[in-house]
Amino acid sequence: MAAPQYEIYAVKYAHHDRSSRDNFVGGDSHDVPMPLDYFVWAIRGNGRTWVVDTGFSAEVARQRGREFIRCPGQGLSLLGIDPESVGDVIISHMHYDHAGNAQLFKRARYHLQDREMQFATGRCMCFKPMRFPFDVNDVKAMVDRVFEDRVCFHDGDEEIAPGLTLHRVGGHTMGLQVVRVHTRRGWVVLASDASHFYANIETDRPFPLIYNQADMHEAYRRVYSLASSPAHVIPGHDPLVMKRYPAPSEALRGVAVRLDADPIAA
Ligand SMILES: [Zn+2]
Ligand SMILES: [Zn+2]
Secondary structure (H helix, E strand, O other), X not given: OOOOOOEEEEEEXXXXXXXXXXXXXXXXXXXXXXXXXXXXXXXXXXXXXXXXXXXXXXXXXXXXXXXXXXXXXXXXXXXXXXXXXXXXXXXXXXXXXXXXXXOOOOOOXXXXXXXXXXXXXXXXXXXXXXHOOOOHHHHHHHHHHHXXXXXXXXXXXXXXXXXXXXXXXXXXXXXXXXEEEEEOOEEEXXXXXXXXXXXXXXXXXXXXXXXOHXXXXXXXXHHHHHOOOHHHEEEOOOOHHHHHOOOOOHHXXXXXXXXXXXXXXX
C-alpha cells in the first residue's frame, strides 16, 4: 500500500540579524547581512499531528538577544493545532532554539535520539562552547519526561508512522536527527540544523557550530539522498523558506508556509 501523504507547515516564531561571515566555517568573503529565522514545524495527516521542535520562549529570547515574533504554541494554534492536545513531538536536537517551552506540550510523547540525550547530559557539556547553545532547563525537563514515561528514544533510522521516518545524521550535535515525510510532491526532508541555510548544504560549507565536521559533510549527502530532489530539502533557519513556499491562507501570510506544496519561487 502506498504511504499516506502528509501536510507540512513551517511556523516562524523568531528572527536574528547577523552577517554572512558568522554563518560558515572559515567565514564568508561576501560579508553581507544574512539573518536567521527560527521555526517549528508541524506534520499532519492520516488523522494524526506531529510537531517537530518546540522553539524558545520570550524570556529566553530576551536572555539571548533574539527578536521574538510569537510563541511557537500561538503560531501552531493559528494553524488549528492545540499544543495541549498534541500527542507526539519530534526533537531534532536539544539546542535551546529547538527544545524549549517545556510546559507547552503537556500530553506529548517526545521522540529523541539516544545520542542526543547522551550529548546533552554527558561529558561534552563540560566544554563551555558545546554547552552554550543548550539551556539547562530544557535538559532537565527532558530528564523529567524520561521518568514520566514520555520519551521515545530512537537509535539511527526509524519509521514512526507509514511515510514518516527519523534519521540520525549527527554532525551539528552528537544526535541530530532529520525528518523525512511523504507528501503529495514526494519525499520532503526537514533538515533542521543539519543545514541552517540552503547555502550551507549547497556549497558544502558548514555552519560554525559543530560536534563533528566530517559528519556534517556526510549529513549533507544523506539529506540529499533522502529527499526526492534538492528542492525537497528544508533548511532549519533560512528566511528564504518563507519566500519559497506559499502561506496556508491569506490570514497566515508571514506566519507559516506549506512545505508539502510546490515552491512558488526558486
Ligand atoms: Zn542547533
Ligand atoms: Zn537551530
